[in-house]
Amino acid sequence: MVKPMWLNINPRLTDPIYIQITRGVKSAVAKGVLQPGDKLPSVRELATELAVNHNTVVKAYQELETDKVIEVIRGRGTFISLNPNPSNRDERMDEMRKSMRTWLIESIHLGMSTDEFTDLVQEIVHEWNDGKEGEKE
Amino acid sequence: MVKPMWLNINPRLTDPIYIQITRGVKSAVAKGVLQPGDKLPSVRELATELAVNHNTVVKAYQELETDKVIEVIRGRGTFISLNPNPSNRDERMDEMRKSMRTWLIESIHLGMSTDEFTDLVQEIVHEWNDGKEGEKE
Amino acid sequence: MVKPMWLNINPRLTDPIYIQITRGVKSAVAKGVLQPGDKLPSVRELATELAVNHNTVVKAYQELETDKVIEVIRGRGTFISLNPNPSNRDERMDEMRKSMRTWLIESIHLGMSTDEFTDLVQEIVHEWNDGKEGEKE
Amino acid sequence: MVKPMWLNINPRLTDPIYIQITRGVKSAVAKGVLQPGDKLPSVRELATELAVNHNTVVKAYQELETDKVIEVIRGRGTFISLNPNPSNRDERMDEMRKSMRTWLIESIHLGMSTDEFTDLVQEIVHEWNDGKEGEKE
DNA sequence: GTGGTCTAGACCACG
């Protein structure tokens, strides 16, 4: 078992490690690097590879499970969900909207116009689309 | 001294209170409700009015000062900055980009296309522009 | 030996597989699909057909035996019990009462009145009676 | 700080301790022993009183929070929710229905008719209503 | 082997 290439964590960042893991998995799924049905490393494997405590991985996996990104099959392991329909969609949309408003205000304080803010978002989206192409090849 | 009408804080939200304060000030400045040179309430006053801990306001003001949103003039008080050019611009831009990428991934997991994500951001921007008009009148 | 049509198991559910098996057998017996004296598949057969671990079926059969739902006759096989009088009746009744209390509390937290809770149970019972008619035809 | 009279836990039961805590709090809230706005003991207080690890209490409180039974006010403590509207209502209702079906089948295997099952549920409901009266006095 | 629970004790962010 080697460290999954789709996951990088940095224990020195301020973000909790378990958040870094969930983010990494979600990113890999969104990119298509991880496909529905793919098996994730076991809790203990991943904990060993990332050199973190296994409970940290447990917490990350549980959060991914409540977000319906992964599903646990008893005794067999953990897999990318085939039916990723979260029940907390509305709350997460609200949270996203709030975050956007905050960042819009932040951008204004950084000297940007609202148009420049929109452009920045476009840039992020394009960067993502390009990166996704790259991964697929 | 009465509670500033431009600031509402809610200790029940998950966001730290000092963040709610900085956000409120930044929002008021971005909207033009607070203008450069305007005097802010003192730490002591604001803490009393918001019924929060004195240190919480100190922390908020410190953060606003490092972001060059406000200026503290010793013995005179705290004012909206006349020269709001932050030195930490690059880090904050980076942080914003990272957050955008995270939210883009989140939106994909919520079943949105990248176009729908862009639309959502547009919606937020328009909502802001409309709201800003409202405030000015 | 083919997979019994009266038994469906799904390793993705959170319920342990051995519980799913006992539940399936109990349900089939309660519906009359399995009659006293009917022969059940052997542990080995069932494990193969359901594509589950052999020990999982062993555990399910053991539990069914202690509940006096099935009887193992050495050398002949496993059969639906002719005399289904469990010795652990009192404990199981207690367990049922506890579960009912827990669900009653849960229903209150979901905004239901005790009457609505009773109605829900009625609904379940009617659904069962209808389904049982369907099976018999 | 004394052990809350509304909470009994037994580390020897098979149910995880954190579930026993959530159940106890939900029960007390449903009974009206704990009212919206009431303060719960702090994580560390409760952990000390129950002689369990504080993380066990943390887990229980977090589950109660996602079920919207309690809410955390930063730095002040944990309180019974004023607005207990859970977002996972549908899933919990489904879970309840499934459990009811299972218990109905169980009751049949314990020699009860469907009418007797209904009666048992009535008995539980009446016992609850009586107990609730008792608590109120 | 798998994930789930619990303990013990440390450290951090927030108020």
Place this chain on the structure above:
DNA sequence: GTGGTCTAGACCACT
């Protein structure tokens, strides 16, 4: 003081 995160290591249920 509050809750949140993490580590280390144990034990259990299930397959």
